[in-house]
Amino acid sequence: MTTSLGKRCIAEAxxxxxxxxxxxxxxVVTLMLAAGTTPATPFNIGIGALGGLGDWxxxxxxxGIAIAGAIYAFGRISGCHINPAVTIALFATRRFSGRDTxxxxxxxxxxxxxxxLLLAWVIGPDAVTIGGLGATTPFPGIGYLQAIxxxxxxxxxxxxxxxxxxxxxxxxxxxxxxMVGLAVAGIITTIGNxxxxxxxPARTFGPYLGDxxxxxxxxxxxxxxxxxxxxxxxxxxxxLYDYLSGE
Amino acid sequence: MKCYYCALEGKESEAVAVCIVCGMGLCxxxxxxxxIDVWEGGYPLPSRRVKAPLPRILCxxxxxxxxxxxx
Numbered sequence: 593m594t595t596s597l598g599k600r601c602i603a604e605a606x607x608x609x610x611x612x613x614x615x616x617x618x619x620v621v622t623l624m625l626a627a628g629t630t631p632a633t634p635f636n637i638g639i640g641a642l643g644g645l646g647d648w649x650x651x652x653x654x655x656g657i658a659i660a661g662a663i664y665a666f667g668r669i670s671g672c673h674i675n676p677a678v679t680i681a682l683f684a685t686r687r688f689s690g691r692d693t694x695x696x697x698x699x700x701x702x703x704x705x706x707x708x709l710l711l712a713w714v715i716g717p718d719a720v721t722i723g724g725l726g727a728t729t730p731f732p733g734i735g736y737l738q739a740i741x742x743x744x745x746x747x748x749x750x751x752x753x754x755x756x757x758x759x760x761x762x763x764x765x766x767x768x769x770x771m772v773g774l775a776v777a778g779i780i781t782t783i784g785n786x787x788x789x790x791x792x793p794a795r796t797f798g799p800y801l802g803d804x805x806x807x808x809x810x811x812x813x814x815x816x817x818x819x820x821x822x823x824x825x826x827x828x829x830x831x832l833y834d835y836l837s838g839e
Numbered sequence: 840m841k842c843y844y845c846a847l848e849g850k851e852s853e854a855v856a857v858c859i860v861c862g863m864g865l866c867x868x869x870x871x872x873x874x875i876d877v878w879e880g881g882y883p884l885p886s887r888r889v890k891a892p893l894p895r896i897l898c899x900x901x902x903x904x905x906x907x908x909x910x
Contacts, residue, residue: 594885667882678883687884758882768882 595669597692601699603670607662608703611655611674612798616726617711618654619788622647623723624715634732640785652780652789660773667769675792676700677822681751681830687759697794704798712802720808727799728788729814736817739787743821744828746779747791751829760837790818791825842866844899858898860905871897873906 594600619639626641640647659674666672671688673679676697682688688696711726712719719725730739753775758768780789790796796818800811840854843863854864874892903909 593888593890600885663882668878668886671881671883671885673883682883754883759884765881 597695600670600692601695603666603672604674604696605699605703605706607666607670607672607674608700608794609707610658610662611792612704612707612795613711614658615651615655615795616708616799617715618651619726620711620715620719620723622651624718627718627722635785637731645781645785648784649777649781651784652777655780656773656775656777658773659776660769663769663772670696674700674703674794675822675826676794677747677792677826678751678754680823681826682759684827685830685834700794701797704794705801706798708798708802709805712806717806720803720806724808725799725802725806727803727809727811728790728796728818729811730787730817731785734786736814739814739817740821740824742783742787743790743817744825746783746787746789747822747825748829749779749825750775750791751826752833755830755833755837759833787817787821791822793819793822840864842869844869856896858901859895860901861898863898865896865898869899871899871902873897873902 595603622642623638626638626647629638629641631638631641639651643650662674663672671682673682673696679688679693679696679700683690683693708725715723730736734742750772753772754768757763757771776791779791783789788796793815796815800815803809803811840857842850842852842854842865845852845866845868852866852868855867856865856870857863858865858870873895875895876892877889878886879889880886897905899909
């Protein structure tokens with residue numbers, strides 16, 4: 593017997609809220625700090641203007657530490673997927689029911705949207721006009737298909753770590769939150785300046801909705817990148833891990 | 840094995856259980872059964888409570904030490 597679906601949904605919504613509020617909040621604040629500086633290259637949109645790749649490491653750690661905290665808080669209650677791609681991969685590998693999968697995705701999107709709207713309210717209009725609420729888009733020189741492949745690779749590593757440190761019953765218990773958080777931080781440090789390193793459709797949905805509602809950019813044309821990439825990457829990792837770890 | 844508490848009272852009775860904490864032999868009068876729920880699993884799947892609780896036998900002193908009250 594597990595905790596009721598209602599309570600698990602609340603945990604998922606709050607967990608996703610934590611991820612989006614602190615993670616995208618770090619990106620927004622970095623962009624606001626860098627506002628007015630002259631970018632060193634056209635590849636630089638503001639994040640990286642002050643500390644180079646260190647800016648991305650800081651943002652990655654903000655995401656990673658928030659994710660680790662959420663996992664240790666809610667991992668036993670809901671499983672703390674806080675990412676529709678992870679939920680879908682667990683459903684596809686028959687670890688999670690269809691009914692729960694739909695419910696989890698809905699509340700993950702709600703939690704992400706709430707985080708972006710609250711972030712805009714507490715920071716003010718600059719969070720939208722300068723920070724773009726931390727929305728992800730392909731960076732200069734990165735094409736649509738390239739962005740999808742980058743998101744696939746990033747989420748592939750994330751899901752592979754989840755499978756290895758948490759799903760596999762042979763894994764040493766207690767390290768999952770820490771390792772998943774660090775993996776996210778590492779992935780964001782590397783691919784952050786390529787696609788924004790979403791790895792998570794809900795993480796992109798929240799800022800897109802907030803920007804769209806609050807007079808910022810309309811970025812929905814890029815949303816398929818952050819749906820297809822993470823889901824395909826997570827599915828590939830889950831099926832590959834099951835294949836490799838089988839007898 | 841005899842019951843430790845009965846021995847203290849100058850009686851002699853056969854032990855039917857052993858305290859899981861201190862190892863005392865206990866008769867039916869002194870054994871305290873305190874079942875505990877067992878949860879398995881966890882991130883990234885919700886923890887699941889196993890259907891039946893695990894039986895656990897404690898002596899009165901260990902019960903009081905663990906739960907802060909006399910049984």
